[in-house]
Amino acid sequence: MRAARGRGPHRPARLPLRFNYHPHVTVAHEVADDLLDAAFDGMADYEAAFDVDEVHLFEHGDDGVWRPVQGFPLGDAPTR
Numbered sequence: 001m002r003a004a005r006g007r008g009p010h011r012p013a014r015l016p017l018r019f020n021y022h023p024h025v026t027v028a029h030e031v032a033d034d035l036l037d038a039a040f041d042g043m044a045d046y047e048a049a050f051d052v053d054e055v056h057l058f059e060h061g062d063d064g065v066w067r068p069v070q071g072f073p074l075g076d077a078p079t080r
Contacts, residue, residue, distance in 0.1 A: 058066045
């Protein structure tokens with residue numbers, strides 16, 4: 001991931017990042033703090049396992065919409 005991150009039409013590969021990337025799932029946003037706390041507490045014991053054959057780079061547009069920019073196959077996955 002580190003090698004793929006940061007490459008694209010608008011971000012040079014050598015641009016320093018302000019934070020380390022970590023894979024995540026958004027469970028809530030733009031909700032009241034008590035609802036976010038409830039979501040956090042409700043998912044405290046949540047675990048999941050799944051196979052991943054590709055990751056995608058998304059770009060956050062000025063309109064607030066996330067759009068896919070490029071896919072990165074992992075392992076022996078075929079290039080799309």
